[in-house]
Amino acid sequence: MLQDFSNLPYLNLIDKQKLPEYSAIYFAVASGQVLYIGQAVNLRNRWQNHHRLPQLEAINRRCQVKLFWLNCLQNELNELERQYIQFYCPTLNQTKVPQKNLSPSFQMLTLSLKKLNERVLVFGICPASEKLPLKTLVIGYLANYTETRLATTLVRKSLQAVNRKPNSLFRWIEYDRLRNGARWLTRCNGIETRLIPWFQERIMHNPSMYSVMEEKRFGVWSSIPLDEYEKMRQDVKAMSFTERLELARNSEIGWKLFPLECGSQLRVVSGVKILCLTSEQLEILVDKHPYIQEQHPGICAIDEDPVPKLLF
The missing domain is CATH 3.40.1440.10 (GIY-YIG endonuclease)
Structure with a gap:
């Protein structure tokens, strides 16, 4: 019984x-x-x-x-x-055991870049080598020296949010944390992506854009009424990234403040349109900062999406 x-x-x-x-x-x-x-x-x-x-x-x-x-x-x-x-x-x-539908790594990398799109700039792609065993995509997240800690924290929160997504094996790894910013890497479809700090004014930093808008509306040497200045600040805050980029490219001050973003081109990376350095920009940058080539041997500008779209 x-x-x-x-x-x-x-x-x-x-x-x-x-x-x-x-x-x-x-x-x-x-x-x-x-x-x-x-x-x-x-x-x-x-x-x-x-x-x-x-x-x-x-x-x-x-x-x-x-x-x-x-x-x-x-x-x-x-x-x-x-x-x-x-x-x-x-x-x-x-009942059958529910099967987990894993989110493809390509989709998770795409999600990551969408979250960071207005803050990052693609430097280039490196071939596989003794130092870098996989083909490596190098992306810089922009921040001036006064907002380094804030920028690092915001990037970290964005990547942690991606890591917490259920049903995904995709992960960002923080492999280095220094006073001047943290560094992350991930691997997707045979490509390693590295995210490194880069210290420069960026278009989405409001105080920097005020100078650009000020030049356009009032000229360089004009004194600005307080109410007009406040209205200008609100207009800048309401501008999209694309609008800011166009404004900066049509401004002498914009080119001085944001030379990399103003001179770069929109390319598709993991299905996301993102600003990428041109070959000329990268060459100038490497000449000025030789350690870029030392840390990322053979780096070159990208012309097409370097991440294969393999949906698994």
Whole structure:
């Protein structure tokens, strides 16, 4: 005769690491309803990575799930499991295990670049080498020296938000954290992407753009009424990135403040339109800062999307 599960020993699901280490038939129960019945040669080990654990943990957030067990010999497991399943007809024993639909890495990299688009600039792509085992995309996030810590924090929060996305194996790794900014990397479809700090005024930094708008509206040497200046500030804050870029490119001050952004071109990277250095810009930059070439040997400007679109 089958035993009533309610007379058996039990533990709450969250205490599964305390389960005994012997063979048993187990019952997952919530609100008096048997949800799942199974067998285990070693009960504790079975529940360390049970295929129904995600479902039961989700149920446990709404109502407490308990694990009951019946100690038995190993040669009795199959028959007892069959009898108990037939008797209780547990819900989960009659359903398939849900399959996780993993988000492709390409989509997660695209999401990352969309979040950072107005703050970053693609320097170029490096071929695989002894120093860089994978083809490497180098992206700089722009910040002037006064906002380095803030910029680093904002980038970190954006990347952490991407890392927290469910059903994804894609991850950004913070591989270096210095006083002058942090550095991250990720790998996607055979390409390594590195995100490094670069110290320069950026178009989306409002105080810098005030000077550009001031030149356009009032000239360089004009004194500006306070109410007009405040209206100008509000207009700048309301401008999109594209509008700011166009304004800066049509301004002498804009070219002085934002030489990299003004001279760069929009290219597609991982499906996202993003500002990328031209070959001429990169050559000048490498001549001025030789360490760029030392750290990223063979770096060259990109002409087409360097990230293969493999949806898995």
